[in-house]
Amino acid sequence: MRGPRSWAARAGRTLTDLSRRRQALGGRLRDGVAERTRRVRHAVRPVTQTVTAAGWVVALMALALLVAGPMLHWRELFVGGAFLAVVLLLAVLFVVGRLPLLARLDLARDRVIVGERANGYLTVANPSGRRSRSLVVEFPVGAGRAAFELPGLAPGAEHEELFAVPTAHRAVLDVGPVTAVRSDPLGLLRRERHLSEMDTLYVHPKTLRVDGSAAGLVRDLEGRTVPKVSDNDVSFHALRTYVSGDDRRHIHWKSTAKTGTLMVRQFEETRRSHLLTMVSSRLEDYASDDEFELAISVAGSLGTQALADGQQLSAVSSHGSLPAMSAQRFLDGLSGLTYDWKAGRLVEVARHLSVDELAASVMVLCIGSGVSITDLRRARQYLPVDTRVIAVRCLVGQEPSVRWLGDLGVATVGRLEELGVAVRRVSA
The missing domain is CATH 2.60.40.10 (Immunoglobulins)
Structure with missing residues (x-):
C-alpha cells in the first residue's frame, strides 16, 4: 500500500503541473493580446511615451472639472479645471527644446x-x-x-x-x-x-569541462563504420554485380576476370563524430526554473566540450535550431533561450528534426522532471536506430543515477558538478 508520503508527493506534483500549465496559458494569452494590439500601440506611442501616468490623471481631472463646472453652475470646479490645464501647459515648456548632447x-x-x-x-x-x-x-x-x-x-x-x-x-x-x-x-x-x-x-550559462567525453560519450570517432551499405566510401564491405550507373572506378578487375562478369566494390558507410544537443523549452517539462537552467548548463557543457574536441555539433530546442558553428555562438544562443509557450512535447520536436540533425551519431536530450518515461520512449522511436540516444533528466537536488530503457540511456543529474559522473556511468 502507498503511504501518506507517496500521496503527498503525488499531490504536490499535480499542483506543480497545474501551476506550470496555468503559467503557459497566461503566457500564450499575453502574447496573443500583444500581437493583436501591436499596430494601435505603435500609432499612439508618441503620446504615451510623453505623457506620464500623473499627466493622464491631471488631464482627465482638468477635462472633467471644465465640463462639470458649467453644467453644475459651480464656478470653483471650472476654476480648478482651468488651473490644472494651465499646469499642463506650463509642463510643456519644460520639455520643449533641443538637447545638444x-x-x-x-x-x-x-x-x-x-x-x-x-x-x-x-x-x-x-x-x-x-x-x-x-x-x-x-x-x-x-x-x-x-x-x-x-x-x-x-x-x-x-x-x-x-x-x-x-x-x-x-x-x-x-x-x-x-x-x-x-x-x-x-x-x-x-x-x-x-x-x-x-x-x-x-x-x-555556467558550464564545466566534462573530462573524457570524447572517448566515453562519443565513441564513434572518425572512420567508425555503421551498418549501412554505401556505393562510395572508404570501408570495403563486399562485391556485387555491376549495374548500369555504377562508378567504373569501383570495378574490381581481378574478380571480373575470374567470374567473367563485371563486379564492383561495395562499402560500409563511415561517420564522423557528430553530437546533437536537444533542450526542451516547454514550460510544462520542468517543475521549476532551476531545472530549466540546469538543463541549459548541461547542454552548454557537453556542446562546448564537443567543439573543443574537434567534433561536429548541432543544437536544437523546442523553438528550433540553435547556432553551433563555434562555442561562442553556441553559448550566445543558449543565453537567449527562454520558455516557448507554443512548444510541443518532446515527441513532436524529435519528429520534426532536419536531415542534418538526424545524421548525428550521438543525441543528448536535456529535459526536466516533467518529461515522462513514456514520452522518452515515444521520442526514441522517431530517432535513427543507429544513433546513440541519451536523455539527461535535470532534477535539482537528486543524486546522480543511470538507467537503461532498451538502447536509450537515461541519466539523472541533480547538480551541474555531477554531470561528469553521469557521463562516465552512461559511457561504461
Missing part, C-alpha cells in the same frame, strides 16, 4: 558568465557652443533601467560615469541606448532623446 556607451566585456561582474563606462559630451542644463540620463539594461544625474556641461566638456550590470541570471541584455530625459518638476510630461546606439551583453 552626445553619448558613448562602452562595455568592458560583451560576454560574461552568470555571476561575473560586467562593467562599463558612460561618457556624455556637450559639442555645442552653449552650456547645457542639468538633466537625467538613463539607459535600459534588460528589463531594468539605470539613471544618472548629469550636471550642466560647459561647451566642449565631458562627463564620465562607471556602472556595473548585474548578471545573476542567464540572459541576453540590451544595454542602451543612452537617453537624455527632460521632465517638468511635477513629472506630468517626459521627453526622451536617444544619444547613442544600443549594445548587447550576453550572460552565458
Whole structure:
C-alpha cells in the first residue's frame, strides 16, 4: 500500500503541473493580446511615451472639472479645471527644446558568465557652443533601467560615469541606448532623446569541462563504420554485380576476370563524430526554473566540450535550431533561450528534426522532471536506430543515477558538478 508520503508527493506534483500549465496559458494569452494590439500601440506611442501616468490623471481631472463646472453652475470646479490645464501647459515648456548632447556607451566585456561582474563606462559630451542644463540620463539594461544625474556641461566638456550590470541570471541584455530625459518638476510630461546606439551583453550559462567525453560519450570517432551499405566510401564491405550507373572506378578487375562478369566494390558507410544537443523549452517539462537552467548548463557543457574536441555539433530546442558553428555562438544562443509557450512535447520536436540533425551519431536530450518515461520512449522511436540516444533528466537536488530503457540511456543529474559522473556511468 502507498503511504501518506507517496500521496503527498503525488499531490504536490499535480499542483506543480497545474501551476506550470496555468503559467503557459497566461503566457500564450499575453502574447496573443500583444500581437493583436501591436499596430494601435505603435500609432499612439508618441503620446504615451510623453505623457506620464500623473499627466493622464491631471488631464482627465482638468477635462472633467471644465465640463462639470458649467453644467453644475459651480464656478470653483471650472476654476480648478482651468488651473490644472494651465499646469499642463506650463509642463510643456519644460520639455520643449533641443538637447545638444552626445553619448558613448562602452562595455568592458560583451560576454560574461552568470555571476561575473560586467562593467562599463558612460561618457556624455556637450559639442555645442552653449552650456547645457542639468538633466537625467538613463539607459535600459534588460528589463531594468539605470539613471544618472548629469550636471550642466560647459561647451566642449565631458562627463564620465562607471556602472556595473548585474548578471545573476542567464540572459541576453540590451544595454542602451543612452537617453537624455527632460521632465517638468511635477513629472506630468517626459521627453526622451536617444544619444547613442544600443549594445548587447550576453550572460552565458555556467558550464564545466566534462573530462573524457570524447572517448566515453562519443565513441564513434572518425572512420567508425555503421551498418549501412554505401556505393562510395572508404570501408570495403563486399562485391556485387555491376549495374548500369555504377562508378567504373569501383570495378574490381581481378574478380571480373575470374567470374567473367563485371563486379564492383561495395562499402560500409563511415561517420564522423557528430553530437546533437536537444533542450526542451516547454514550460510544462520542468517543475521549476532551476531545472530549466540546469538543463541549459548541461547542454552548454557537453556542446562546448564537443567543439573543443574537434567534433561536429548541432543544437536544437523546442523553438528550433540553435547556432553551433563555434562555442561562442553556441553559448550566445543558449543565453537567449527562454520558455516557448507554443512548444510541443518532446515527441513532436524529435519528429520534426532536419536531415542534418538526424545524421548525428550521438543525441543528448536535456529535459526536466516533467518529461515522462513514456514520452522518452515515444521520442526514441522517431530517432535513427543507429544513433546513440541519451536523455539527461535535470532534477535539482537528486543524486546522480543511470538507467537503461532498451538502447536509450537515461541519466539523472541533480547538480551541474555531477554531470561528469553521469557521463562516465552512461559511457561504461
